[in-house]
Amino acid sequence: MPPLEDELFPSTPGKIKIDRVHHNMMNRTFHRCFASTSTMFLWALFFIALTASYLSFQGFVASGSRYLQHTASWSHGGGGGGIGGIHWEKQIRSSAQIRRQNGLSVLVTGAAGFVGTHVTLALKKRGDGVVGIDNFNDYYDPSLKKARRKMLESHRIFIVEGDINDRRILAKLFDIVAFTHVMHLAAQAGVRYAMENPNSYIHSNIAGLVTLLEQCKSSDPQPAIVWASSSSVYGLNDKVPFSESDQTDRPASLYAATKKAGEEITHTYNHIYGLSITGLRFFTVYGPWGRPDMAYFSFTRNILQGKPITVYRGKNRVDLARDFTYIDDIVKGCVASLDTAGKSTGSGGKKKGPAPYRIYNLGNTSPVTVPALVSILEKNLKMKAKKNVMEMPGNGDVPFTHANISLARRELGYKPTTDLSTGLRKFVRWYLAYYGYNHGKGNLVNL
């Protein structure tokens, strides 16, 4: 059995063990023990204070660097598009200035994208106020997006460098400008890339869309929204031409599925919050300042560089076909949609009455096969393509698209006027002016 004292004062490191010699000795020991304990107590206090001040200093440094990062991201959004500050707000106000009677005030998302650039410019040219937002991601060469921005800047259009998933930026923009309309074109595009990077489709086409709608629903006044859906929602349908009333529940790619989801999500915001919604199903849009990931663009590059192109073919050697639609026709459809969009009816996040919910096909109504597309390019480039023909891989592609545009014609006055030959001639002219024959460094040209 251990002695009682040992139990009361266990011999642990740092603790004084009581001497059991005699009483005086014990007193002295107690005294020493007490004195040492109070010293220990003071030391302990000292260490606690030291630790506390170290931790709070760390916290200060961390929050300081968070603050610095925050400030940095709000002041260096990238060449000309820096975020935050008086100068930034001034550029936004100036870009948003309306210069015609009953002009619109439009926020264009994806403004440095292909369709975004063209729509933004068209609105500005007719005197509407317009501000762009774009995250300048590197899905395809960001230098093309920057060149588009430079071109827009020469027309005094300001593009904020930011992501539609960033609630703070959206809130700030709506604080500065009472947008009457949002032209929502920011998206992860491309049908086949969805197998490589599925999450980017969820990030932009689902999460980004919801973030934007949340902002719009709580804005006062609520803007009307026109946004880009896609012909790909018709998926595996084989009844042609595709009509808006056809069922769209058999998407062939994740891209198509996110666009279809977008149609359902916008419907919800229309139903609950009274947002005015117009969804536009674009059919394979092409033209100057286009997207390098698309077939007409990459074929042109490869033909000029003497590289082979891959031409996909459907089952039983059937050629694939697309209802290729020229950018100027699409722009007219977008602008007409903005002009005819009824008002949103909500305020303070509450619906006051039913608001319009519309969906339109914007196509060309004359599908052309991919080999025919290649022939037109060969003629314009005066060069022969090296073709590798192979069966379409099961990666989300659909064999054909063909738009019925009667609804858009009736309600928007939409009437496409550019056939594929004319449109590709314009594209090739732009391409050669921009890249040169060797696809060298781009020379910036005006539209």
Ligand SMILES: O=C(O)[C@H]1O[C@H](OP(=O)(O)OP(=O)(O)OC[C@H]2O[C@@H](n3ccc(=O)[nH]c3=O)[C@H](O)[C@@H]2O)[C@H](O)[C@@H](O)[C@@H]1O
């Ligand atoms: O209209 C639409 O909904 C969609 O149009 C295009 O998608 P897609 O029609 O597949 O356009 P491309 O990628 O340019 O392909 C056009 C045709 O060329 C074919 N192709 C593509 C690439 C290739 O290397 N070879 C080839 O034969 C495709 O199979 C397709 O039939 C866009 O990329 C989508 O963002 C858009 O939403």
